[in-house]
Amino acid sequence: MGSLSSLPGADKRDIVVLEGVTKRFPGIVANDSIDLSIRPGEVHVLLGENGAGKSTLIGMLSGLLQPDEGRILVDGKLTQITSPRHALALGIGTVFQHMMLVPALTVAENLLLGGPWWQRPRTEELEARVAEITRSLGITVKLHAKVSELSLGEQQQVEILRAMVRNSRLLILDESTSMLTPKGIDELGTLMRRLVEQGLAIVFITHKLKEAAAFGDRISVLKLGRKVGEIPSERFRALGEQEIISEIVELMFGKQKDDPEAVECPIRTICVEAAPLLQVADLAVAPTDNTPGLSSISFDIRPGEILGIAGIDGNGQKQLAEALAGQRVATGGSVRLEGTAIEMLSVGERRQRGLRYLTDDRLGEGTVGTFPVSINFFLKQVGAAPFWRNGFEQRAEIDKRAAQLVREYDVRTPSLKTPVGRLSGGNIQKVLLARELAEGAKVVIFNKPTYGLDLANTLASRQRIRDTAARGLAILLISTDLEELLSMCDRIAVIANGALVGTVENVDDARTKVGRLMIGLAA
Amino acid sequence: MTGLFSEVFLSALMFGAVTAAIPLLLAGLGEQMSEKAGVLNIGIEGMMLAGAYLGFVGAFYSGSLWLGFLTGAAGGVVVALIMALLCVRIGLNQIVIGIALTLGLEGLTALLHHFQFSRSYPRLPAADATVIPLLSDIPVFGPAFFKHHLIVYLALALVFAMGYLYRHTQLGLNLQAAGDKPAALDVAGIDVIKTRTIAVLTTGALAGLGGAYLANVGAGLFIPFISNGAGFLGIVLAMLARGRPVWVLFGALLFGVCLSLTTAMQVAGINIPTDVIQMLPFLAVMIMLVLFGRRASLPAALGIPYERGTR
Numbered sequence: 076m077g078s079l080s081s082l083p084g085a086d087k088r089d090i091v092v093l094e095g096v097t098k099r100f101p102g103i104v105a106n107d108s109i110d111l112s113i114r115p116g117e118v119h120v121l122l123g124e125n126g127a128g129k130s131t132l133i134g135m136l137s138g139l140l141q142p143d144e145g146r147i148l149v150d151g152k153l154t155q156i157t158s159p160r161h162a163l164a165l166g167i168g169t170v171f172q173h174m175m176l177v178p179a180l181t182v183a184e185n186l187l188l189g190g191p192w193w194q195r196p197r198t199e200e201l202e203a204r205v206a207e208i209t210r211s212l213g214i215t216v217k218l219h220a221k222v223s224e225l226s227l228g229e230q231q232q233v234e235i236l237r238a239m240v241r242n243s244r245l246l247i248l249d250e251s252t253s254m255l256t257p258k259g260i261d262e263l264g265t266l267m268r269r270l271v272e273q274g275l276a277i278v279f280i281t282h283k284l285k286e287a288a289a290f291g292d293r294i295s296v297l298k299l300g301r302k303v304g305e306i307p308s309e310r311f312r313a314l315g316e317q318e319i320i321s322e323i324v325e326l327m328f329g330k331q332k333d334d335p336e337a338v339e340c341p342i343r344t345i346c347v348e349a350a351p352l353l354q355v356a357d358l359a360v361a362p363t364d365n366t367p368g369l370s371s372i373s374f375d376i377r378p379g380e381i382l383g384i385a386g387i388d389g390n391g392q393k394q395l396a397e398a399l400a401g402q403r404v405a406t407g408g409s410v411r412l413e414g415t416a417i418e419m420l421s422v423g424e425r426r427q428r429g430l431r432y433l434t435d436d437r438l439g440e441g442t443v444g445t446f447p448v449s450i451n452f453f454l455k456q457v458g459a460a461p462f463w464r465n466g467f468e469q470r471a472e473i474d475k476r477a478a479q480l481v482r483e484y485d486v487r488t489p490s491l492k493t494p495v496g497r498l499s500g501g502n503i504q505k506v507l508l509a510r511e512l513a514e515g516a517k518v519v520i521f522n523k524p525t526y527g528l529d530l531a532n533t534l535a536s537r538q539r540i541r542d543t544a545a546r547g548l549a550i551l552l553i554s555t556d557l558e559e560l561l562s563m564c565d566r567i568a569v570i571a572n573g574a575l576v577g578t579v580e581n582v583d584d585a586r587t588k589v590g591r592l593m594i595g596l597a598a
Numbered sequence: 599m600t601g602l603f604s605e606v607f608l609s610a611l612m613f614g615a616v617t618a619a620i621p622l623l624l625a626g627l628g629e630q631m632s633e634k635a636g637v638l639n640i641g642i643e644g645m646m647l648a649g650a651y652l653g654f655v656g657a658f659y660s661g662s663l664w665l666g667f668l669t670g671a672a673g674g675v676v677v678a679l680i681m682a683l684l685c686v687r688i689g690l691n692q693i694v695i696g697i698a699l700t701l702g703l704e705g706l707t708a709l710l711h712h713f714q715f716s717r718s719y720p721r722l723p724a725a726d727a728t729v730i731p732l733l734s735d736i737p738v739f740g741p742a743f744f745k746h747h748l749i750v751y752l753a754l755a756l757v758f759a760m761g762y763l764y765r766h767t768q769l770g771l772n773l774q775a776a777g778d779k780p781a782a783l784d785v786a787g788i789d790v791i792k793t794r795t796i797a798v799l800t801t802g803a804l805a806g807l808g809g810a811y812l813a814n815v816g817a818g819l820f821i822p823f824i825s826n827g828a829g830f831l832g833i834v835l836a837m838l839a840r841g842r843p844v845w846v847l848f849g850a851l852l853f854g855v856c857l858s859l860t861t862a863m864q865v866a867g868i869n870i871p872t873d874v875i876q877m878l879p880f881l882a883v884m885i886m887l888v889l890f891g892r893r894a895s896l897p898a899a900l901g902i903p904y905e906r907g908t909r
């Protein structure tokens with residue numbers, strides 16, 4: 076025991092043990108043979124990026140989902156957690172990622188929900204119990220306020236309180252800090268510490284490294300549905316915070332053995348003297364309530380070059396892409412395409428001049444799911460000749476060109492008329508690629524181009540991007556997958572809190588340099 | 599014009615209003631429970647027809663009005679069972695199924711009635727009223743409000759029972775959660791499907807009872823399509839009542855007055871085309887919707903089937 080990513084053998088202290096648990100959804104393996112053991116007196120951090128499968132895993136612990144394969148042991152006994160009621164009876168209380176309170180009811184009524192239906196709600200009993208718990212936890216809760224009147228932080232405390240009122244032995248918190256202020260996050264940390272001292276087991280889910288290191292006793296790292304490693308508590312205690320963080324970075328972004336995605340970074344020669352195709356200087360975007368802003372972003376991309384943007388998800392990647400594409404108002408700075416300023420141009424005008432953007436939101440923003448594949452190819456040319464004339468759709472023209480694109484980009488679709496939403500993620504991506512790389516593209520922004528794709532489509536998309544660069548286009552490749560960036564880019568810039576914190580040439584030790592930049596250490 | 603405003607006339611008008619209001623009240627209370635739990639029950643018109651038909655048949659053959667009420671409620675429950683199975687358990691579209699049930703029951707009850715009674719419309723003896731002592735001696739109001747069949751007083755009591763249920767019981771909380779945020783109810787350990795099923799079956803029982811009252815007490819006979827939109831009026835009442843049973847009562851009385859006025863004006867032979875007079879209740883619906891429709895607050899998950907673990 077003790078060595079990295081070895082499974083600590085089942086211990087009789089474990090409350091819950093998962094063994095080889097697998098859960099599939101149509102087209103995706105959300106959890107792939109996960110092993111996990113959960114102990115009283117410990118905060119077990121489940122760390123992983125969006126879509127890693129964290130919520131799916133706890134869905135199975137809380138009775139919402141049933142595993143397709145594998146076993147769950149509760150107190151050492153094989154148990155099928157058949158319903159949320161069953162999970163509660165086993166002492167598993169969950170604070171879900173999405174608020175699970177009834178807004179129109181009061182806090183007290185929400186806490187009472189779930190009692191035997193024939194009874195009068197036992198308000199007095201509840202009040203006494205709540206008073207006792209809140210005292211020992213040092214929190215205050217307004218029992219008779221309507222939930223819709225509470226702040227998100229207060230609502231979350233209510234949810235934790237609910238788990239306590241129900242005598243949970245295991246408390247699961249799914250991304251509970253995403254809605255909290257920094258002060259709220261610290262308070263939650265203190266609260267968790269107090270709870271584990273009282274003998275509770277906690278599973279704390281997050282995608283933020285800092286929180287994981289600060290609040291955890293043990294960390295399991297999930298990546299694309301697989302558990303890629305664990306730092307056991309003995310080791311956790313022996314390490315300092317920074318060492319833990321760099322170990323996590325190694326787990327999250329490090330090279331895995333027998334990784335099928337590993338390819339040698341091809342050597343491309345970029346004409347160093349060529350004038351940059353895209354020049355960005357001091358680009359800034361104001362923050363909003365739930366998105367970070369951007370500040371003084373500057374970079375150049377030359378023809379044939381791929382510049383990567385690395386960083387932990389949610390650090391301003393989407394804002395950067397949208398500001399460049401013209402979908403988000405920039406509050407300062409300049410963007411030049413082939414030397415001409417384009418920052419005051421509209422989305423359509425930028426596209427016209429050859430700036431293309433492939434969104435990561437393929438179905439929401441990129442395509443109209445209910446429209447046929449053929450129309451989706453030309454969504455951004457609606458009304459323009461030769462596909463539309465005098466306001467009329469030129470079906471023959473559209474179908475001819477669409478058939479050509481389907482062949483060229485190897486889109487696997489039953490027909491041109493199939494609604495694009497019915498295709499798999501990889502094929503939707505191909506439709507997008509075909510549309511954006513068509514006539515006149517000069518600079519292409521890719522936001523997480525392989526996110527959620529299977530291996531074959533991932534590799535195909537990457538090759539398509541490389542080929543595009545080889546044709547002399549400038550590429551901005553935004554990705555949270557460091558492996559991808561390392562295998563494709565010429566240079567990698569790191570974004571953190573909406574600013575570029577450093578740029579690294581993609582040579583030998585780029586991996587460590589980028590990793591250090593990502594967690595806030597100088598390269 | 600003296601005839602129109604005589605005491606007897608006024609008293610009869612109000613008596614008629616109460617009689618007309620009771621089926622609407624029962625339908626409205628029933629619909630309100632379904633909607634609270636998140637199920638838009640458009641099949642309620644069909645449930646009323648089933649209740650009217652089976653209620654009449656039950657009373658006709660047994661000679662007991664009470665047995666008629668019982669078979670009527672049971673008829674409503676049977677239709678509600680289909681609704682619960684298709685819309686709550688399987689999660690089919692509530693509007694489509696509701697309309698299908700209503701149309702189906704309109705045809706079925708008409709057909710069955712035709713087979714049984716051919717073209718005759720046998721009548722039940724007039725229902726005997728429970729006369730409340732003292733109160734019924736009040737001039738004008740006494741005969742209007744305190745000489746009804748016992749079931750009328752029970753229906754009124756139900757308004758307050760429902761108010762208590764929603765406000766002071768665990769079941770009331772569960773129902774509201776099922777309509778507002780079913781996932782929250784589910785993770786609190788209460789079966790959403792079961793809760794909604796209970797609500798829909800209760801709706802069926804109340805609608806069936808309303809239908810049976812309509813046939814057995816209101817008309818004293820069954821004719822095809824006898825509900826004539828009462829179930830739909832119930833839906834309107836439930837939507838406007840903002841979850842409060844007592845508002846269903848007020849609304850039902852208001853519509854009851856309109857319906858009774860329609861009959862009264864026809865009887866009095868007032869010189870307005872009957873078509874216009876018959877529009878009165880529906881005009882009232884329009885006016886109510888314009889006045890209060892915007893304030894109607896419906897449960898957040900109304901009409902959305904619940905399935906665990908999807909998002």
Ligand SMILES: Nc1ncnc2c1ncn2[C@@H]1O[C@H](COP(=O)(O)OP(=O)(O)O)[C@@H](O)[C@H]1O
Pocket residue numbers: 100101103104105123124125126127128129130131132527907908909
């Ligand atoms: N009910 C569902 N149906 C289909 N796909 C789902 C469902 N729930 C999750 N997924 C998919 O499973 C993957 C993992 O999701 P999730 O467990 O929510 O990740 P995380 O919580 O780590 O962000 C995602 O790709 C997501 O799209």
Ligand SMILES: [Mg+2]
Pocket residue numbers: 129130131172249250
């Ligand atoms: Mg999640």
